[in-house]
Amino acid sequence: MANESTLIYKSLIEPLRSESLDAVASEELDTPDRRDGRIYDYDPKLQLAVEIALATGRPLLLRGDPGSGKSSVASFIARNLNYRYYEAVITGQSSAQDLLWRYDLVHRLADAQSMAPGEQRRPLSDYDYIEPGVLWWVFDRSSAKARGWTPQSAMPQPREAAEPNRVINETRLDDCAVVLIDELDKADPDMPNALLVPLGSMAFPVNDIRDRPVQVALERKGEVKKGIAGQEMSRLLVVITTNEERELPPAFLRRCIVHKLEHPGAERLVRIARLHFNRPPARPFTDEHSTLALAIAQRLEKLRETRAERRQRLPGTAEFLDAVRAAISLNIEVEGGATWDAIVNTTLLKDEAPV
Amino acid sequence: MSRNQQIWLGELIRCWKALAPADDNTRKTLAGLVGFAWQPPVDQREPEATPAPEPELPPPVAPSAAPPQPMTQKPKEPPPNPQASELPRVAIEEEAQLQAAEWDSVEVLNPPQPHNRQYNNLLPPLFRPLWSRTIVTTLASRRLPIGFVDAERLVSTMAAARPVERIPRQPRWTTMKGVQLLLDKTPGMAPFLSDQAALAALFDDCVGGEALERLHFFDSPLRGVVIGGKKAAYRPPQPGVPVVAVTDLGLGAPESHFNRAAPGEWLSLVQLLAARDSTLTILLPWPAAAADPGLQRCTAIVEWDRSTSATLVRRLLERICG
Known part of the structure; x- marks a missing residue:
């Protein structure tokens, strides 16, 4: 593969491509933090990082400022590779267990209590209260659907578990998946360490099923997945993002392919705006729109420089897209007086003091 | 080469083999993404004589000025096989490229860290370096019903x-509440100023910049704190947020330092925080037994010392948090 940045190698996958958005696409698709994976503007180094992650089977850890597009990468890759797509957004209360499975104890207790007097007591099955987490869906979809139940189980077959993102995933490759673990730095430090084993061995035991031991492992069907030049590649891509609010444990970092998403320059920002807002023939991204986007991008660059000196929050791509969208929708001209200032203050600076 | 770096080396070889980078820029980028600084190997083969024009001889140099030899020497090549020139060279060159990458001499980059902070002091750190992250995380943790x-x-x-x-x-022990870090700047803490800075940076990394409120004070926080170089009245954190004070409680101050805080002032702080469901942990570069007994009963006093472990800190916190 050859490109403008002179990264020449034997590619595993085709170059990642954005789709052109049609004019009748519903507006809700066109959000700056889109997760449908239809459009993304990336640098060649990101594609190389993805290919290394696929070649090594290691998680891809994406670093970068908030709003730099980290969370949108995974769905874009999944769509390009036709892999299934799952995501988990991490909060301060998340634990590694949430990504593996959850046991609905309260539901079970309610079922146990709700039997009418005299009703024939039927044994409660653990399978009914198991909710597979995203890693279970990624590792073994059929086992997740069955909540770990197999014909060898002594208990009756449970109802099928609801697959996340089912509508899209039904059209994708059954044995290949991309999973996004978003904002891992929000979690307590225990969580990344607790994920080392499941992500390293691609397997974990489900301890809450007392019927029989259940082991979830990466489903292996048929032949090894091959790249376009015949190289072996992973069926699974784990994409992890961090805003770097706190440091991830070194042991975890060492098991990841790490790539930092740099802030795009003004020209690339305009390209990104074109990708998002060009809807020909009804709503093309015109030269006037390009001029407007370039002016906003240049303003953004100046703001970033000034605010970096003051160690203030830096507006990023998401804020830029908000500003362009607002300026296009409201038909606001560059440096157009108070309205222009309002756009800058509300979209780029948010509620902070203007520079 | 450490055991952990061998993990990287395996990944590097695997993706090198799969992606077959064709030029030095790609090789360098690829190696960097896996954690290595790759340099193109120095070609030591004799240049082919026939196509090259007659080179100008370089001026003679003294033996001492000779360029340094690379760390690893290739074994002397066997005499050329006369039939070899007729064979296709592609496979041989690829093989040679792979062999030329001297893996053992590849320089390892620093582990990727967001801020690339340096914690190195001239003096050895007060906590055991391998334990310090866990200790700091434990100090900032509180047990919540989540x-x-x-x-x-x-x-x-x-x-x-x-x-x-x-x-x-x-x-569950969690750092989700964040932490208020109070750093004592009195003369008694002067020997630990660099340790304080390193500790504050470690808190920043473990808890997160936005979740960490860092305040400086002299003698007692209740007498006022310094925020951004300006003195201000002390304000307790949001309810439930733990407070960690890095202080010597006046134990290390010189005798001429008359303004040292009385134990009563610290007890007042404990009461103020307790009313807001917060707890005070004191990180003391002195033996805990030297602190006021009343203070020992109602706060967790952690010795800033190599003997301190995360287990000990958690035990102390369990005592005051219930």
């Missing part, structure tokens, strides 16, 4: 026919 459903309590409530007003959950 874990799994506490089945035992739930069942006992229902068995006693009491209404379940709230689903009981098992407690």
Whole structure:
């Protein structure tokens, strides 16, 4: 593969491509933090990082400022590779267990209590209260659907578990998946360490099923997945993002392919705006729109420089897209007086003091 | 080469083989993404004589000025096979490229860290370096009922026919509340100023910049704190946020330092925080036994010392947090 940045190698996958958005696409698709994976503007180094992650089977850890597009990468890759797509957004209360499975104890207790007097007591099955987490869906979809139940189980077959993102995933490759673990730095430090084993061995035991031991492992069907030049590649891509609010444990970092998403320059920002807002023939991204986007991008660059000196929050791509969208929708001209200032203050600076 | 770096080396070889980078820029980028600084190997083969024009001889140099030899020397090549020139060279060159990458001499980059902070002081750190992250995380943690459903309590409530007003959950240690870090700048703490800076940076990394409130004070926080170079009245954190004070409690101050805080001032701080469901932990570069007994009873006094472990810190916190 050859490109403008002179990264020449034997590619595993085709170059990642954005789709052109049609004019009748519903507006809700066109959000700056889109997760449908239809459009993304990336640098060649990101594609190389993805290919290394696929070649090594290691998680891809994406670093970068908030709003730099980290969370949108995974769905874009999944769509390009036709892999299934799952995501988990991490909060301060998340634990590694949430990504593996959850046991609905309260539901079970309610079922146990709700039997009418005299009703024939039927044994409660653990399978009914198991909710597979995203890693279970990624590792073994059929086992997740069955909540770990197999014909060898002594208990009756449970109802099928609801697959996340089912509508899209039904059209994708059954044995290949991309999973996004978003904002891992929000979690307590225990969580990344607790994920080392499941992500390293691609397997974990489900301890809450007392019927029989259940082991979830990466489903292996048929032949090894091959790249376009015949190289072996992973069926699974784990994409992890961090805003770097706190440091991830070194042991975890060492098991990841790490790539930092740099802030795009003004020209690339305009390209990104074109990708998002060009809807020909009804709503093309015109030269006037390009001029407007370039002016906003240049303003953004100046703001970033000034605010970096003051160690203030830096507006990023998401804020830029908000500003362009607002300026296009409201038909606001560059440096157009108070309205222009309002756009800058509300979209780029948010509620902070203007520079 | 450490054991952990061998993990990287395996990844590097695997993706090198799969992606077959064709030029030095790609090789360097690829190696950097896996954690290595790659340099193109120096070609030591004799240049082919026939196509090259007659080179100008370089001026003679003294033996001492000779360029340094690379760390690893290739074995002397065997005499050329006369039939070799007729063979296709592609495979041989690829093989040669792979062999030329001297893996053992590849320089390893620093582990990727967001801020690339340096914690190195001239003096050895007060906590054991390998334990310090865990200790700091434990210092900033509090036990909150956010874990799994506490089945035992739930069942006992229902068995006693009491209404379940709230689903009981098992407690979990978490840093989600953030932490308020109080750094003592009195003369007694002067020997530990660089340790304080390193510790504050470690808190920043473990807890997160936005969740960490860092304040400086002299003698007692209740006398005022310094925020951004300006003195201000002390304001306790949001309810439930733990407070960690890095102070010598006046124990290390010179005798001429008359303004040292009395134990009563620290007890007042403890009461102020307790009213807001917060707890005070004191990180003391002195033996804990030297602190006021009353203060020892109502706060966790952690010795800033190599003997301190995360388990010990957690035990102290369990005592004051219940």
